[in-house]
Amino acid sequence: MKSIPSITRKISCFFAFIVLVFGLAATRAQAQSLSVGGGTLSWTVSQSSGICGEWHSFTYTQWNFSNFNFAYGGTNYPLGGGAAYIQDNNSTIGCPPNGPQGGTMQLPSSLGYGSSCLLNFTAAPNGQGSASLSSSCTATTGVQGYIDPKYVVLGVTYAPPGPASFVTYTNSLSTGITTSLINTFTNSTTLTTSVSTEYTIPGFKSGSTISNAITATESSKSTNTVTLNWGTANSIKTFGTAAGSPLGFQPVDNDFDIIYVWLNPVMVFTVSGSNVTWKGYGYDANDQYGMDIVGIPLGYLNGDFGAMPPEILALTNRTWANSVLTGPSPALTTADFAQIAAFDPFSNSSYGPTEIGYNPPNPNTPDGRFTLSTCNSENSISYGQAPPSQSPQTYTCTLSYSNLSTTAEALTISASDTFSIDNSFTSSGSFADFGYSFTEDVKLADTFTYQFEVDNSISTTQSTSALASITELACNNKVADVGPCVPVYDSGYNEPVEFFIYQDNLYGTFMFAPVDYF
Numbered sequence: 001m002k003s004i005p006s007i008t009r010k011i012s013c014f015f016a017f018i019v020l021v022f023g024l025a026a027t028r029a030q031a032q033s034l035s036v037g038g039g040t041l042s043w044t045v046s047q048s049s050g051i052c053g054e055w056h057s058f059t060y061t062q063w064n065f066s067n068f069n070f071a072y073g074g075t076n077y078p079l080g081g082g083a084a085y086i087q088d089n090n091s092t093i094g095c096p097p098n099g100p101q102g103g104t105m106q107l108p109s110s111l112g113y114g115s116s117c118l119l120n121f122t123a124a125p126n127g128q129g130s131a132s133l134s135s136s137c138t139a140t141t142g143v144q145g146y147i148d149p150k151y152v153v154l155g156v157t158y159a160p161p162g163p164a165s166f167v168t169y170t171n172s173l174s175t176g177i178t179t180s181l182i183n184t185f186t187n188s189t190t191l192t193t194s195v196s197t198e199y200t201i202p203g204f205k206s207g208s209t210i211s212n213a214i215t216a217t218e219s220s221k222s223t224n225t226v227t228l229n230w231g232t233a234n235s236i237k238t239f240g241t242a243a244g245s246p247l248g249f250q251p252v253d254n255d256f257d258i259i260y261v262w263l264n265p266v267m268v269f270t271v272s273g274s275n276v277t278w279k280g281y282g283y284d285a286n287d288q289y290g291m292d293i294v295g296i297p298l299g300y301l302n303g304d305f306g307a308m309p310p311e312i313l314a315l316t317n318r319t320w321a322n323s324v325l326t327g328p329s330p331a332l333t334t335a336d337f338a339q340i341a342a343f344d345p346f347s348n349s350s351y352g353p354t355e356i357g358y359n360p361p362n363p364n365t366p367d368g369r370f371t372l373s374t375c376n377s378e379n380s381i382s383y384g385q386a387p388p389s390q391s392p393q394t395y396t397c398t399l400s401y402s403n404l405s406t407t408a409e410a411l412t413i414s415a416s417d418t419f420s421i422d423n424s425f426t427s428s429g430s431f432a433d434f435g436y437s438f439t440e441d442v443k444l445a446d447t448f449t450y451q452f453e454v455d456n457s458i459s460t461t462q463s464t465s466a467l468a469s470i471t472e473l474a475c476n477n478k479v480a481d482v483g484p485c486v487p488v489y490d491s492g493y494n495e496p497v498e499f500f501i502y503q504d505n506l507y508g509t510f511m512f513a514p515v516d517y518f
Helices: 004-019 310-316 334-341 432-441
Strands: 030-036 039-052 058-072 075-078 083-088 099-102 104-106 118-123 129-133 143-149 152-157 166-169 176-181 190-193 199-205 208-219 225-229 236-239 258-262 265-272 275-284 293-297 370-372 394-399 412-422 447-453 466-471 498-504 510-514
Touching (some): 030 129, 083 118, 099 118, 143 275, 152 176, 225 275, 258 334, 293 310, 394 498, 412 432, 466 510
Parallel strands (some): 190 275, 199 275
Antiparallel strands (some): 058 083, 083 099, 104 118, 118 129, 143 265, 143 412, 152 258, 166 466, 176 225, 199 208, 208 225, 258 293, 265 275, 370 498, 394 466, 412 447, 498 510
16 A cells, blocks of 8 residues: 555645746747648647646746637637646656646537547647647538639640641540649648549539539549540531641641630639548639630740730630639730640650651650551551642541550649639638638649649540541642642652651640651
């Protein structure tokens, strides 16, 4: 049996820890905060010194944590409870107990974490601390809303050789994009995606979904990607290079490539604590019913054709968004145009010889972007000139995908874009929590980073309906049945007479590369 003096000594020591504080007076309370669970936990801390013990005096330092508050979605939630950290200068005696004390607090059920969600705060010296949510915190509810990126690049179509040539894409399921979001959210945020298989694209206006939806579809390839197949209800036709010498004989002039830019996208999210769920794409009905898509020639994006024409600027200025969205200017800028141009590899003037190769050409480009199409049947397409007074030859081919290589399936392209938020999410009311919560979770203000990648199921679950029509050059001879033809091929054999057709593994379109020319 323990002696009475021993028991008395322990009780006295504990009483001294609770009651007796000598020495320096407590310091002024200071404010501290940290991010946890998608919100901000703040508190005040004061420091004091004391002496513990009845027969022996042991000094210690104590930090007292109080006035805990959890700010979430623009609302402050005062929390009961407190915490302390004691630094005992002679911890072997155990008077007072050393280390963090207390710190478990109940979060209000109105936050959406569940009725039994606890916030566990661990105090540390100098008023610091760490916090986490208990495993009982389940995101039973969340705040849903959407952000408005300025644009999304949907695809690139490549110009075929010759002024009379064209490629037509009709109801093409493979003209689509697979997107994942990387490096967008803070390290404490967990991002997932939730997209039903093949659902139509909804419209959004004034913070809410509208009833209209369009025929473009979405699906989820994995737990963190969204695949958008925008297709073409009407055919998309891309024509060849301009007529006349010397353009007719040049290798494909990629300034005539068309980059398709979606100007009224929205990205739908649910935010619940530190969990963000991406629910796919929609369109902003403040602009128009349906997706607002503009095809911009590469020559305007890179400046080779001169200044951007007014009819394109009228669309890319996105004037409809000026009074609807809050955030960065809604108009596409010169920097935006440069980033859009980069989605076409031929925006880089050095792209070609190394990637495509000589005769025979590479079956796959080293960057994984292009793979030889089965349309070639291992033979090139001839591109010569008709005899005097005869019509030029036309070659047609229905384009289809071949199986993707491992290199192609690993292909990704990353970019960053600024976004705005509908005014409905910034004012008071039921939508305001989303605007606050979402911007708290993103790593860089008003910016998200997205990554386009290959849908590696495209070769087995999707197909194209694309027709290539390649027409050789006409002779345009001035004297009937007699040459010379106009224009005239270069006698130095510096102009291409054969082409191979490649598939763009990222966008499901087709590219034309001259053989034995680079």
